[in-house]
Amino acid sequence: SQKIEQNSEALNIQEGKTATLTCNYTNYSPAYLQWYRQDPGRGPVFLLLIRENEKEKRKERLKVTFDTTLKQSLFHITASQPADSATYLCALDRGSTLGRLYFGRGTQLTVWP
Amino acid sequence: GAGVSQSPSNKVTEKGKDVELRCDPISGHTALYWYRQRLGQGLEFLIYFQGNSAPDKSGLPSDRFSAERTGESVSTLTIQRTQQEDSAVYLCASSLASGGLNEQFFGPGTRLTVL
Numbered sequence: 001s002q003k004i005e006q007n008s009e010a011l012n013i014q015e016g017k018t019a020t021l022t023c024n025y026t027n028y029s030p031a032y033l034q035w036y037r038q039d040p041g042r043g044p045v046f047l048l049l050i051r052e053n054e055k056e057k058r059k060e061r062l063k064v065t066f067d068t069t070l071k072q073s074l075f076h077i078t079a080s081q082p083a084d085s086a087t088y089l090c091a092l093d094r095g096s097t098l099g100r101l102y103f104g105r106g107t108q109l110t111v112w113p
Numbered sequence: 114g115a116g117v118s119q120s121p122s123n124k125v126t127e128k129g130k131d132v133e134l135r136c137d138p139i140s141g142h143t144a145l146y147w148y149r150q151r152l153g154q155g156l157e158f159l160i161y162f163q164g165n166s167a168p169d170k171s172g173l174p175s176d177r178f179s180a181e182r183t184g185e186s187v188s189t190l191t192i193q194r195t196q197q198e199d200s201a202v203y204l205c206a207s208s209l210a211s212g213g214l215n216e217q218f219f220g221p222g223t224r225l226t227v228l
Contacts, residue, residue: 032213043117043204043219044156089156093213100146100169101213105155 003027004104006090012110013080021075021107023090030092033066033073038087038106047088048075052095080111115139117220119205125226126195134190134223138207145188146217147180148204156204162188163211195227 007022023033031052036044050057050066050073057064063076077084087108091101118137126132138145147159158172162182173179177195182188192199202222208215 030213034213034216036217043206043222044217045219046216049214049216091213091217096212098163098210098212100158100161100211101217103148103156103158 004090004092004102006088006104006107009105010108010110012112015081015111015113017080019077019080019084019109019111021088021090021109023073023075023092023104025071025092025102028094029068029071031095033064033090033092034101035062035064035073035075036089036091036103038089044089077109080109082111082113085110117205117207117218119203119220119223121223122221123224123226125228127228128197129194131191131193132195132225134192134203134205134225136188136190136205136207136220138186138188138205139218141185142207142209142218143185144208144211144215145182146206146208147188147190148206149174149201150204150222151201159190159203161211192225195225197227200225200227 003026005024013019034049035047038044048064050064061078065074087106089106091103120135143164146161149157160170160180162168177193180190202224204222206217206219208217
């Protein structure tokens, strides 16, 4: 089965710095990789999707990279703010057109003033 | 438009009772997923439906768990003879279709507490 590892359960950084979260996977080569944000007591919310043939995707202060050789995706938040504090989940498929997503356990990010 | 809705938002039950959790997906979404999230833990996949295909039940933890979906609308997750370890937040999500190209839209969840 697909195994997904997200770096450290918790990441604490100072406001204004860049947060970098890691998602590593084994076994299958996904066609797509997604990142979600989850706030306490709420369901995850989709942020970004990156395809296997894309190296990088940006959306405002967010940047995602996808390295299929390293089997790794990096999620960056630049100029981080306390409001960015949340748990971030990566999710990927098994490289087929249909099927479920496999979610990582998530990394809890805390941005302190 | 309306997002994914779930009911009830909270459910407290006694051990051994049966419970039914409901999910109303976004209209037009052919894929529907159920997840379980224990306190402080990640998402645990339970089951997903894609159109009229047979559901993927590979994540159901025991035969006490079952789910149904009528066409491309409402889904119910049933837990029979509840146990204390069933206590968790049950999340439902829907997407236009299954697969990694389609983002999943999550509901607010049902918090289940088994006493």
